[in-house]
Amino acid sequence: MTTETDTRRIAFDRSDALVEFYRRMRLIRQFEDRASRLYKTNQIPGFLHLSIGQEASAVGACWPLDDRDIVTSTHRGHGHCIAKGLDVDGMFAELMGKATGTCKGRGGSMHIADPRKGIFGANGIVGAGMPIAVGAATAAQLHGDGAVVVAFFGDGAVAQGVFHESVNLAAVWDLPVIFFCENNGYAEFSPAADQHRATLEDRAAGYGVEFHSVDGNDVVAVATLQAELVSRIRDGAGPMIVEASTYRWHGHYEGDPQSYRHEDELAEWKLRDPLEVLAARMRAAGLHDRIDSVNSEVDDIIGRAVDLADKAPYPEAETAADYVISVRKVIPEPTSPTEGTWKTMHAITAALTRELDDDPTVFLAGIDVGEGGNVFGLTRGLAAKYPGRIRDTPISESAIMGTAVGAAMAGYRPVVELMYFDFIGVCLDQLMNQAAKMRFMTGGAASLPLVVRTQFAAGKSSGSQHSQSLEALLAHIPGLTVVMPSTPADTYGLLRAAIQDPNPVIFIENRLLYGMKGPKPSDDHLIPIGKAVVRRPGSDVTVVSYSSMMQSCLVVADRLSVQGIDVEVIDLRTITPLDFDTVLTSLKKTNRLVVVHQAVGEFGVGAEIAAKAVREGFWHLDAPVVRVTAEQSPAPYSPVLEKVWLPDETKIEAAIREVFEADPA
Numbered sequence: 001m002t003t004e005t006d007t008r009r010i011a012f013d014r015s016d017a018l019v020e021f022y023r024r025m026r027l028i029r030q031f032e033d034r035a036s037r038l039y040k041t042n043q044i045p046g047f048l049h050l051s052i053g054q055e056a057s058a059v060g061a062c063w064p065l066d067d068r069d070i071v072t073s074t075h076r077g078h079g080h081c082i083a084k085g086l087d088v089d090g091m092f093a094e095l096m097g098k099a100t101g102t103c104k105g106r107g108g109s110m111h112i113a114d115p116r117k118g119i120f121g122a123n124g125i126v127g128a129g130m131p132i133a134v135g136a137a138t139a140a141q142l143h144g145d146g147a148v149v150v151a152f153f154g155d156g157a158v159a160q161g162v163f164h165e166s167v168n169l170a171a172v173w174d175l176p177v178i179f180f181c182e183n184n185g186y187a188e189f190s191p192a193a194d195q196h197r198a199t200l201e202d203r204a205a206g207y208g209v210e211f212h213s214v215d216g217n218d219v220v221a222v223a224t225l226q227a228e229l230v231s232r233i234r235d236g237a238g239p240m241i242v243e244a245s246t247y248r249w250h251g252h253y254e255g256d257p258q259s260y261r262h263e264d265e266l267a268e269w270k271l272r273d274p275l276e277v278l279a280a281r282m283r284a285a286g287l288h289d290r291i292d293s294v295n296s297e298v299d300d301i302i303g304r305a306v307d308l309a310d311k312a313p314y315p316e317a318e319t320a321a322d323y324v325i326s327v328r329k330v331i332p333e334p335t336s337p338t339e340g341t342w343k344t345m346h347a348i349t350a351a352l353t354r355e356l357d358d359d360p361t362v363f364l365a366g367i368d369v370g371e372g373g374n375v376f377g378l379t380r381g382l383a384a385k386y387p388g389r390i391r392d393t394p395i396s397e398s399a400i401m402g403t404a405v406g407a408a409m410a411g412y413r414p415v416v417e418l419m420y421f422d423f424i425g426v427c428l429d430q431l432m433n434q435a436a437k438m439r440f441m442t443g444g445a446a447s448l449p450l451v452v453r454t455q456f457a458a459g460k461s462s463g464s465q466h467s468q469s470l471e472a473l474l475a476h477i478p479g480l481t482v483v484m485p486s487t488p489a490d491t492y493g494l495l496r497a498a499i500q501d502p503n504p505v506i507f508i509e510n511r512l513l514y515g516m517k518g519p520k521p522s523d524d525h526l527i528p529i530g531k532a533v534v535r536r537p538g539s540d541v542t543v544v545s546y547s548s549m550m551q552s553c554l555v556v557a558d559r560l561s562v563q564g565i566d567v568e569v570i571d572l573r574t575i576t577p578l579d580f581d582t583v584l585t586s587l588k589k590t591n592r593l594v595v596v597h598q599a600v601g602e603f604g605v606g607a608e609i610a611a612k613a614v615r616e617g618f619w620h621l622d623a624p625v626v627r628v629t630a631e632q633s634p635a636p637y638s639p640v641l642e643k644v645w646l647p648d649e650t651k652i653e654a655a656i657r658e659v660f661e662a663d664p665a
């Protein structure tokens, strides 16, 4: 009986397929061989990890893929990129840091990517491509076009937490993804045997995921297997794990002294050079001539590409800050809401509903956002109304964030939920190193229109791990937008604007404001991101705040006005990009500034505003800038201690009086 796999194997033995395998593998080999030499002559800066010896895995794994398919790669990614169709002209230029590089010189070897070609990035963070692959596969599943994602990773990456989260999430969502392990026997300097006590096959069984192993040095074997798996996955089979055994000939990085392995081991693997294994098959098929012709064709391509890259210009200095933020559409300041009253919690549900209605690429994902309707009931009823688009996840925050990153790069607008802001600690990489930097590192080619909704609050004895106001942590990372609304109407308008925004937005709600009542705006209400608002005009002291502390500031301002102190209150609404113009305009009028936030003070948002006030508003200041913040300790549990720790109306009033009474003379 001839199985489907046999038929494909026969097809691959056709001369044109063999020649094409060889052409791609030779291109990778010569590309990296040349890169190694360029590194030695200092024409390539930075780190360089070469995959010479592993070419058959990359080419075989990508063989059945087409334009709709996506790969995520690793720090050793040149082969994956070339196998998926990236041109070596741009790649050489990228490695040299030139303006004509694939990523305009912003990525380099470790971050080379071209999302337009379905290459969602080499990655400098071990394992980080896997959650992104889950996101791309989620987009593929929602889109329903049969696209498949291949997530390359090394044997060492299996020990990363994100491996577990990604495979598990892919399994429970039946995602169209192949986790493709290139087992080259080493993680940096450590042999695989010292890194794991379980095989990948055993692990796959633990996730309920189909497993296949393959000779990673035999391109025909790899391509045959991949063709079969990709075709089954296109037809709806779930995720799979493939382990390709192979070996890298060079060190972990160029310059690695390689004291951890013996020359004999390398020599033995070189006897099974993947190009030679294929060449032998070609000779047996009478294709001697084609080997020579491909060799010279590839030499020409490489020679020309290096020449071009060498002559190409470096990026212009004035473009250094380009590609950090996508230009956002202009949203005019809306009129005041006049449609009755509602609560913040209603505003959140309404904003999500409106965007789900308006844009079919919007979907929600997070812990208990589906059937459970979110712990605060904010997504109740949405799962039934938008089948497949309100997705419950396992408790896997890195995979949740990666879902957002990969799906956004694939053209969706994910809105994912981080149940408590404190949990950022378990998934920061996907925000800090992936979402925030991907557009920059791809020279503007990637778009990251994603929203992370999260919430925090102190004052109710939630303790040190469920109370933190960590906005400064994220605002410190270029590329992220951080929004913190203070009213129900703003919550609606800002959340809708965040979902429509082309950038990664962290939308931070205060759970103690969920029940707050306020004026209800029209359904079309939108608030511009990056614009502060004067909540209360005044002439004596400027108070800058946001989120729940905003409300305390307004109470204090009203109280002080009857005592003859006229306070101007500014609500930042967006933390970054910071609208300092609005603060400066106010400072020019009042000459006195207080900043109030619930987060601890040191290195916080208030410190940033104070520094800007000193730099840009120094000659307008008649008093020191004063910050009212939480004390410099974790949030205490005991109500007595928490009260001492938190800023409150008394502390705000004291600060305002202090700057009001300061005498510049």
Ligand SMILES: Cc1ncc(C[n+]2csc(CCOP(=O)(O)OP(=O)(O)O)c2C)c(N)n1
Binding pocket: 074, 075, 076, 124, 125, 126, 153, 154, 155, 156, 157, 158, 184, 186, 187, 188, 252
């Ligand atoms: C999160 C993280 N930890 C550590 C490193 C440093 N590092 C880079 S590659 C590597 C080894 C990876 O081994 P493996 O996954 O087997 O890939 P290979 O290098 O063999 O291709 C290490 C430890 C890193 N880049 N990221």
Ligand SMILES: [Mg+2]
Binding pocket: 154, 155, 156, 182, 183, 184, 185, 186, 187, 188
């Ligand atoms: Mg390895």
